Amino acid sequence: MDLSPTTRQAAAAAAPPDFLEFAAARGGPLYRTAYLLTGGDRHLAEDLVQEALSRVFVRWRRVSRLENPAGYAQKVLFNTFVSHRRRRSSRESAAHELPEPAVLDADPALRVTLLQALQTLSARDRAVVVLRYWEDRSVEETAAILQLSSTAVRSRTHRALHRMRALLGDTFAERAAG
Known part of the structure; x- marks a missing residue:
């Protein structure tokens, strides 16, 4: 998960140094987990990691004092994935078969x-x-x-x-x- 130089500079200006170190260290393992959760969808895995890290960042002051911030980030990633699946289930999805043809309403x-x-x-x-x-x-x-x-x-x-x-x-x- 490489960030563009502009994104990296903006993140560095807004984020505490310890969060940046945490994100750099945990980004890879979180991505690998997300990749497996999504069944190999790289783009969705990147989105999930980005969403999870942004949620951790919002609570970083409390999270950084936890005994296991990496475990917290992992839990946030799983919750983000489950939440995404729940939201996605209500949207359209691609089907391998065409739906039944529309029936003209007689009445x-x-x-x-x-x-x-x-x-x-x-x-x-x-x-x-x-x-x-x-x-x-x-x-x-x-x-x-x-x-x-x-x-x-x-x-x-x-x-x-x-x-x-x-x-x-x-x-x-x-x-x-x-």
Whole structure:
């Protein structure tokens, strides 16, 4: 992880000398760990190390007094990686297969009605319904994604569907079936 001369000068002006020594000494080992964590993605590994070192720098006055600042930096790197994976899971990612072709909506009014009914649910209940029925996830997958128990997913699903049925009424069931 080489820094450009301009970046090095700016860092030297802002950072205490002991942090610069620490970063120079620990940058390589942190990079190797990040490289393994990312499965060989050099660019992401560099970004993770940079983010971890910047977080350590912000707390350097306290970190430098710790018994093991290198261990603290390692923990920050792992937390940064996990946080990145969590954020990334909600973004688009490349797929090896093309998605299913879009289906033309035969009844746009039905779709709007469903979306309005979904908006009346709490955020957590809405997430359960969307994961279970729109994304066709299992109870266990939904529980893992939302960090809930399987029982909580089942009870939230039951309550949310009950609320939606009460809002939509019997005529909706007939429209959806026909």
